[in-house]
Amino acid sequence: MTTTRRPRGERVYLRLLGPPDREAFLAAVQRSRRLHHPWTQAPDTPEAYDAYAKRSTARKTFGVFRTQDDALAGVIGLGQIFHGRFENCYLGYFAFTPYAGKGYMREAIGLATRYAFDTLGLHRVQASIQPGNARSIALIRACGFQLEGASPRYLDIDRGWRDHQTWTLLADGPPEDEILASHASVTLHRVTSANWREVTKLRARRDQGRWVAEVTHYLALCRYGGDWTPVAIRADGSAVGFAMWAQDPDDLGSYWIGGFLIDRHQQRRGYGRDALAALIAYLGAMPGARDIALSYEPDNAVAIRLYAEAGFEETGETEGDEVIARLRLPKHRRRA
Numbered sequence: 001m002t003t004t005r006r007p008r009g010e011r012v013y014l015r016l017l018g019p020p021d022r023e024a025f026l027a028a029v030q031r032s033r034r035l036h037h038p039w040t041q042a043p044d045t046p047e048a049y050d051a052y053a054k055r056s057t058a059r060k061t062f063g064v065f066r067t068q069d070d071a072l073a074g075v076i077g078l079g080q081i082f083h084g085r086f087e088n089c090y091l092g093y094f095a096f097t098p099y100a101g102k103g104y105m106r107e108a109i110g111l112a113t114r115y116a117f118d119t120l121g122l123h124r125v126q127a128s129i130q131p132g133n134a135r136s137i138a139l140i141r142a143c144g145f146q147l148e149g150a151s152p153r154y155l156d157i158d159r160g161w162r163d164h165q166t167w168t169l170l171a172d173g174p175p176e177d178e179i180l181a182s183h184a185s186v187t188l189h190r191v192t193s194a195n196w197r198e199v200t201k202l203r204a205r206r207d208q209g210r211w212v213a214e215v216t217h218y219l220a221l222c223r224y225g226g227d228w229t230p231v232a233i234r235a236d237g238s239a240v241g242f243a244m245w246a247q248d249p250d251d252l253g254s255y256w257i258g259g260f261l262i263d264r265h266q267q268r269r270g271y272g273r274d275a276l277a278a279l280i281a282y283l284g285a286m287p288g289a290r291d292i293a294l295s296y297e298p299d300n301a302v303a304i305r306l307y308a309e310a311g312f313e314e315t316g317e318t319e320g321d322e323v324i325a326r327l328r329l330p331k332h333r334r335r336a
Contacts, residue, residue, distance in 0.1 A: 007062075007111035011224075012073060012104050014062035014111050017053045021063055024072045025049055028096035038158045039133045040094045042075070060089075060115075064108040066099070073099035076112045078120070087123035089116055101135075101249040103224060109143045117171040124171070128154060128164040134288040137165070138247040142229045144190070145169045180231065181282035184274040186240070188282060191219070191230040198239045199232050205264040211300050215242050218259035228258060233275045240266040241275055245283055253290030254326075255283040260294070276310050284329050291329055295322035 007014040017025065026049060029042045036042060043052045055061065060078040065071065074095040081089040091112065095105045116122045127145060129136050141147075145167040153161035173192075180188040191199055200219065204212045222228040222244055233241035241262040248254040257279055262272045283292050294312065296303040298321075307325055317324035 007115045008067070009107045009111050010067070012064050012066055012107050012111070014076065014108060014115070015065060017056045017061050017063045017075070019050070019053060021053070021072065022046060022049050025063070025075075028072055032095075032097040032100075035097050035100055036094060039130060039136065041157060042094060060120075062108075062112065064095075064104060066104065071099070072096060073104040074108060076105070076108050078112060078116055078125070081120060081122070083121070087121065089120070089122055089125055091116075091125050091127040093127075101227065103227070106139060106143060109139070113143070113169055122171065124168060126166055126168045128166055130157075130162050131165055131287065134247065134252040134286075135249070137167075137287045140167045143169070144173060181278040183278040183281065184270070186233055186235045186271055186274040186278055188243075188275070188278050189232045189234055191222075191232050195232055195239065199230070199242055202239060202242050202261065202263045204261045205267065208261070208264075211297055211303065212259065212261045215259075215261070218242065218244055221259075230259075231279070233262070233271065233278075235266070235269075235271055235274075239263075240271050243275065243279055245279070247286070248293070253288050254293050255286055255289055255291075257283070257292060257294040272306060273309070276306065280310065280327065289329055292327045293324060295319045295324045297321065298323050 026044065026046065029036075029044045032042075043049045052061070060081070062076050063072050064074040064076055066073050074093065076091070076093040078089045079092060091109070093105060093109065093112075095101075113125050116125050126148070127140055128151070129140060131137075131150070146169070148166045148168045151164050151166060154164040155162055178190065180190065182188065189195065196219070200215050202215050218228075219230055222230045227246040227249065228244040229246065231243045231245065232239050233243060242259060243257060243261075244259040246256045246258065248256060260276070262275070280292060283289060294307065296307070310327065312325035312327045314323055314325045
């Protein structure tokens with residue numbers, strides 16, 4: 001008899017679903033109907049769940065459980081596992097209310113893909129996502145998956161054939177030096193195992209310390225905060241700055257920039273202006289992007305000038321002691 005090792009992370013662990021999970025699963029589906037519609041249809045009857053759980057070993061359908069209290073936070077599955085020349089599987093996942101948007105599924109996807117590569121010996125994991133599911137696209141992109149193509153009328157969901165995008169992750173991952181976006185002198189890159197140490201050495205000027213935190217703080221927020229994704233800003237082959245971005249979970253058309261800083265030794269070279277332009281281009285191309293938002297202290301004159309020159313306008317909104325400014329993307333700007 002063979003058993004499946006339980007992939008375990010810091011906040012969640014994965015365990016194959018079985019009969020004892022039926023009650024918790026069905027209750028979670030019931031309270032998550034609004035979250036799931038129209039993107040997925042989870043089993044919602046005892047009979048449907050029993051059939052679903054019966055196939056969990058072959059399909060590697062894992063419950064995503066919180067380590068702190070064993071609560072069922074979501075489901076992640078590795079289906080249609082192919083070996084031989086293909087070495088591929090199909091990734092499916094959904095979170096449950098109230099655990100969506102808190103970083104649990106991001107960690108779970110990391111555990112599941114490592115299991116696919118290290119335990120199953122696969123080369124490729126792919127996920128199919130409807131183009132309008134901006135939240136899921138932002139999540140899978142943050143996990144390192146790359147957009148590979150589109151499939152018209154690919155799956156029958158909610159009584160209709162739905163278009164899907166194909167997102168893939170390879171066992172050796174994306175290129176470490178992949179350029180996400182660029183403008184003039186700078187390029188944007190993922191923060192990876194190859195460059196994170198260089199990124200943590202970045203420091204703002206001492207007099208800017210009241211407006212920006214240490215990069216290590218921002219990286220921890222990206223790792224554990226659930227929404228933020230870190231970005232390294234490079235010029236002439238070296239890291240010169242840092243930023244992070246997130247999609248507003250309550251307003252999926254808004255993408256936020258945070259933790260934006262240029263190293264104290266690299267300031268006054270135009271890197272900040274170029275990096276902001278690259279970030280705007282990168283986030284503006286995200287699915288469903290309507291505006292880009294950020295916040296700053298009302299006495300941060302340098303930031304105010306930089307963002308105003310880029311087209312950001314204060315909206316009257318605030319976040320704590322900070323002022324919120326937004327850049328309306330061209331296709332959504334109102335005509336005078």
